[in-house]
Amino acid sequence: MTLQEAQTYLLRRARERGVELEALATGSRELTLRARGGDLEEITEAESAGIGVRVVTGGKTGYAYTEELTPEALDWMLAEAVENAELQADTDGFLPQGRSLGRHDLLGEGLSAPVDEKKQVALALEREVQKDPRVRQVGAATYAEREHQTELASTRGAAGGFRSGYAYQMVNAVMGEGASVKQGYELKVSREVAALDPASTAQDFLYKTGRLLGARPLASGRYTAYLEPKAFLALLAPFVSMWSAKQVIEGKSRLADKLGQQVASAVFTLYDDPDHPEGLANAPFDAEGTPTRRVYLLREGVVESFLHNSQTARKLGHEPTGHASRSYKGVLGVAPHNLIVAPGAGVRLEEGVLVTDLMGVHAGANPISGDFSLQALGLKVEGGEAAYPVENFTISGNVFELLERIVAVGQDLEWSVIFLVGASPMVEVADLAFAGA
Amino acid sequence: MLNESTAERLIAHALAQGADFAEVYAERTKSRNLRLLDLEVQEATSGIERGAGIRLFFGTQVVYAYTNDLSEANLLEVTDTLARLKGGGGRVDARGAGGLDFRKTAPAGLHAPERPFEAHDKRWRIERLAEADHAARVGPEIKKVQIHLLERDQEILVANSEGVWNTDRRVRTRYMVTAIAENERGLQTGFAGPGLSVGLELFDLEPPAEHGRAAGEQARTLLGAKPAPAGPMPVVIGNAFGGVIFHEALGHLLETTSVARKTSVLTDKLGEKIASDAVTYVDDGTLPHAWGSSEYDDEGAPTERTVLIEKGVLKSYMVDRWGSLMTGYRPTGSGRRQDYTYAPTSRMRNTFIEAGDASIESLFEGIEFGLYAKKMGGGQVKPGSGEYNFAVQEGYVIRHGRVEEPVKGAMLVGKGPESIQRIVAVAADRKNAPGMCGSLSGSIPVEVGQPHLLISEIVVGGEG
Numbered sequence: 087m088t089l090q091e092a093q094t095y096l097l098r099r100a101r102e103r104g105v106e107l108e109a110l111a112t113g114s115r116e117l118t119l120r121a122r123g124g125d126l127e128e129i130t131e132a133e134s135a136g137i138g139v140r141v142v143t144g145g146k147t148g149y150a151y152t153e154e155l156t157p158e159a160l161d162w163m164l165a166e167a168v169e170n171a172e173l174q175a176d177t178d179g180f181l182p183q184g185r186s187l188g189r190h191d192l193l194g195e196g197l198s199a200p201v202d203e204k205k206q207v208a209l210a211l212e213r214e215v216q217k218d219p220r221v222r223q224v225g226a227a228t229y230a231e232r233e234h235q236t237e238l239a240s241t242r243g244a245a246g247g248f249r250s251g252y253a254y255q256m257v258n259a260v261m262g263e264g265a266s267v268k269q270g271y272e273l274k275v276s277r278e279v280a281a282l283d284p285a286s287t288a289q290d291f292l293y294k295t296g297r298l299l300g301a302r303p304l305a306s307g308r309y310t311a312y313l314e315p316k317a318f319l320a321l322l323a324p325f326v327s328m329w330s331a332k333q334v335i336e337g338k339s340r341l342a343d344k345l346g347q348q349v350a351s352a353v354f355t356l357y358d359d360p361d362h363p364e365g366l367a368n369a370p371f372d373a374e375g376t377p378t379r380r381v382y383l384l385r386e387g388v389v390e391s392f393l394h395n396s397q398t399a400r401k402l403g404h405e406p407t408g409h410a411s412r413s414y415k416g417v418l419g420v421a422p423h424n425l426i427v428a429p430g431a432g433v434r435l436e437e438g439v440l441v442t443d444l445m446g447v448h449a450g451a452n453p454i455s456g457d458f459s460l461q462a463l464g465l466k467v468e469g470g471e472a473a474y475p476v477e478n479f480t481i482s483g484n485v486f487e488l489l490e491r492i493v494a495v496g497q498d499l500e501w502s503v504i505f506l507v508g509a510s511p512m513v514e515v516a517d518l519a520f521a522g523a
Numbered sequence: 524m525l526n527e528s529t530a531e532r533l534i535a536h537a538l539a540q541g542a543d544f545a546e547v548y549a550e551r552t553k554s555r556n557l558r559l560l561d562l563e564v565q566e567a568t569s570g571i572e573r574g575a576g577i578r579l580f581f582g583t584q585v586v587y588a589y590t591n592d593l594s595e596a597n598l599l600e601v602t603d604t605l606a607r608l609k610g611g612g613g614r615v616d617a618r619g620a621g622g623l624d625f626r627k628t629a630p631a632g633l634h635a636p637e638r639p640f641e642a643h644d645k646r647w648r649i650e651r652l653a654e655a656d657h658a659a660r661v662g663p664e665i666k667k668v669q670i671h672l673l674e675r676d677q678e679i680l681v682a683n684s685e686g687v688w689n690t691d692r693r694v695r696t697r698y699m700v701t702a703i704a705e706n707e708r709g710l711q712t713g714f715a716g717p718g719l720s721v722g723l724e725l726f727d728l729e730p731p732a733e734h735g736r737a738a739g740e741q742a743r744t745l746l747g748a749k750p751a752p753a754g755p756m757p758v759v760i761g762n763a764f765g766g767v768i769f770h771e772a773l774g775h776l777l778e779t780t781s782v783a784r785k786t787s788v789l790t791d792k793l794g795e796k797i798a799s800d801a802v803t804y805v806d807d808g809t810l811p812h813a814w815g816s817s818e819y820d821d822e823g824a825p826t827e828r829t830v831l832i833e834k835g836v837l838k839s840y841m842v843d844r845w846g847s848l849m850t851g852y853r854p855t856g857s858g859r860r861q862d863y864t865y866a867p868t869s870r871m872r873n874t875f876i877e878a879g880d881a882s883i884e885s886l887f888e889g890i891e892f893g894l895y896a897k898k899m900g901g902g903q904v905k906p907g908s909g910e911y912n913f914a915v916q917e918g919y920v921i922r923h924g925r926v927e928e929p930v931k932g933a934m935l936v937g938k939g940p941e942s943i944q945r946i947v948a949v950a951a952d953r954k955n956a957p958g959m960c961g962s963l964s965g966s967i968p969v970e971v972g973q974p975h976l977l978i979s980e981i982v983v984g985g986e987g
Contacts, residue, residue, distance in 0.1 A: 269907030449901030480984020521753030
């Protein structure tokens, strides 16, 4: 059975059983090429697909999914979803009124280069990086691409789909100088294979990892932090759930009573843009078919909106914002598409620490309390410039204090896909706690 | 999932295309997840994952494909695509002509569940989880309790061109309790999350009331905690999940995935003294019903107990098939993957520091000022530089040999090879705890473990 046949089958069976049903199906394609020693070390090629349902019966919501598209598996899934719904206490569940959503192609010809050209990206990346004698080992030099077809259908009339995808190149290598050894990576993502440039990505890797060699301990203390774009996005990522209306309703967000209030510095603006010209996670509609639009989380430091799906919007009496998220395996959630830190007037280095990368984000940040303590890499800033690298230190504090202490925002956006999909300039934060030697 | 003749034709076809080794892995996994908030079901989902992965070796080159379509026609087509991508194709190997003589093995049921998931309905599960919810409410500060229940029943088949034909079944159950405490000083969370390779008998082996209370008490303790001190100091690390520090600082550095590429700082160090005498470090995939145990690994090799470090001397790495090919080291049954969408790589199973003979009290004696890291969160490492970090979930200041006030927000950072040299005393209370480990081949269940131990100096990141 194809995904569309499975959707049709499920809608028919749901109507027979008298339950409302929404079927979200995804077909994915992956190609990964990893170079080593001038040849490809690993090639992965795959196609996979799955379908997940949300059913509502008597106002109760249940979920199930399958990757086996036989009538038996689909019937099992439907029965499990109904049984799961019956466990729920909440009887306010519903499926939103759907409509025809159209067919959208957000990818176009972006990935259509011949395989040999893609191989050359991985091989060139390894070669370019190895030109620097300080590179001791290349862990991976990779070209990869991902393509997704998303299909939504519901008994309430939602019907439509879109195709999306991206290509990336990534290098992970160890550099050394004397006894000092650093491992780093550089990742560039684009919706166009043609936009990937191995030579410039190799240069970026060599510059960013090479500048950390010969690092010294950092004395504990409070410093001005100059957070590079990727480090700032990594720090922000675990706390984005505070804007999730689902977290607000469940009493797990410290922003719950802060709508319209100033919680961050007035130089700081944060918004979600599902239709950015360079967006890597653009989407015409969300996981339940609500059209997407730009939404401000913070405008000049003031909390302007939460992120909603149809359920959370109705519960809080707000408008849906187009942020329903769900994979076919998952349950309905709330998530941003492309999170953007609005560029500011610029940052000028004076005295402090330039933070280039953060580690331990999944364990060292608590999205409920707002507390964080994270391993950082970076350079000491003295006399208006990055003077020397420092290591073995952490930054810590509470995200609310940090947002208040933002004193300047840079002008140039840089994209990241590591912890969240988004873009940020450099961000300067006054008086942050650093622990080191 | 896959019949023998299909597997045989597939492997023969791959060899005929010039592959030196061919493997097919098929999987069908049923899973159920339940999320309760204050005992009300917020989300309930069930699912079937089913697919196959085909892996070919051309020399040390790995070519991998996966698909959900397990028909013979599709699998043969996928194999052709792989050979074409490889760029070779067309070379006919004599071995491809004949049939394969699979040496069939079935699991002995070493980790089989006593009470399978069908033994009780979902209401029964909720009643047992209610014991955790009630116990977590240790005071009026506990405002909310969230509980996740995860059930997985994974059936796998691995067949390869060396005649391996293994089936295995892994049944795993875990529940996770998060207690949320709030007072005028803010919000804090406490966590407990037992899990084993068992069925619903988990609720008897790991009583919900006990773990609920632990989560509640931790949240309440953290409400009163001050910011952690900062700087280098002696640290006593608690047992059980405390072992996550060496999972990060040491374990990942001993996987052939990075050793074979020489991107681990512990490459080429077999037989060398890399840790203090007090350290014996073991990775054991055979522990009965442990969260990271299985009878066979995801390459069809029997799992084993591997002594990695004995009294400070490096004895073995964790070796998968590709790692063995690259390094010549004996495979250790360490090839693991999240599911069919990943090719296997060398991974940890249940990895722990063996018990020593120091008394717990003696670890604290003589510490003028230090940190007691009683409960750990997760961490991360860069194998190429050995730089690691991990978060302290529940910590206390040590003053004049005594455990004093609780502190929050501590993170330990350092370089693995230096930290293991600084383990100066190890107690006798070794215990393991479950976690999920993310790496190249996805997120897999592992146990970490250790007794209480003392590290003479480590950098503590904190605000205080």
